[in-house]
Amino acid sequence: MRAVMLRLLPAIRGLAATLGLMQPAAAENYLCHQQFALCTSAPCIPQPGNPDISICVCDVQEGANLATVACDTVKPSTDAEGVRTVYSQFALTQFEQGKKGLKCESGTPWSNCLNKICTVDPANPDKAICACDVVRTGDWQTAGGDCDAATCKTAYWSGALLADSRSNADFMMEQLKITKSPAEACPVPKQ
Numbered sequence: 001m002r003a004v005m006l007r008l009l010p011a012i013r014g015l016a017a018t019l020g021l022m023q024p025a026a027a028e029n030y031l032c033h034q035q036f037a038l039c040t041s042a043p044c045i046p047q048p049g050n051p052d053i054s055i056c057v058c059d060v061q062e063g064a065n066l067a068t069v070a071c072d073t074v075k076p077s078t079d080a081e082g083v084r085t086v087y088s089q090f091a092l093t094q095f096e097q098g099k100k101g102l103k104c105e106s107g108t109p110w111s112n113c114l115n116k117i118c119t120v121d122p123a124n125p126d127k128a129i130c131a132c133d134v135v136r137t138g139d140w141q142t143a144g145g146d147c148d149a150a151t152c153k154t155a156y157w158s159g160a161l162l163a164d165s166r167s168n169a170d171f172m173m174e175q176l177k178i179t180k181s182p183a184e185a186c187p188v189p190k191q
Helices: 002-018 162-176
Strands: 030-038 044-047 050-067 084-089 100-104 110-112 117-121 124-135 140-142
Touching (some): 044 124
Antiparallel strands (some): 030 050, 044 050, 110 124
């Protein structure tokens, strides 16, 4: 009986993970120094024909950024046709520029762009078009929406789960020796 249970355990774990009953292990953060797409406040739309993917227009940046996979895995490249590929990473840049974090409730659609592949726009090399995952669970945060909570229900902003957003900011502050967080929350609307 014990041998049968030991053989079934991996299948049971796999089924539990698929059904969302088990949480994956926390991702490891890496500090990368390379060109990347910054999607912190990116507007996104569902991909035609695939409601699980969103297309986001992000800023192309160079410098320190956070990945949850090894930096070599998300290294930018240019193919033989001249098409430039970068990956969406996290940085505090837009918060340093004054954007604020808008908290949105679970059940509203958002786009998870971290570590996702992007194509640099050949007509505008300051922008990249990224294919991100559409998510509808968990309280989340975005630097998009100009603090208008109504946009949580209609836009597919690039965002992050609240806990991930906090830990990503903490990691970047620690790595870059920043003592005061530039990430501020939107004011709470009066009721």
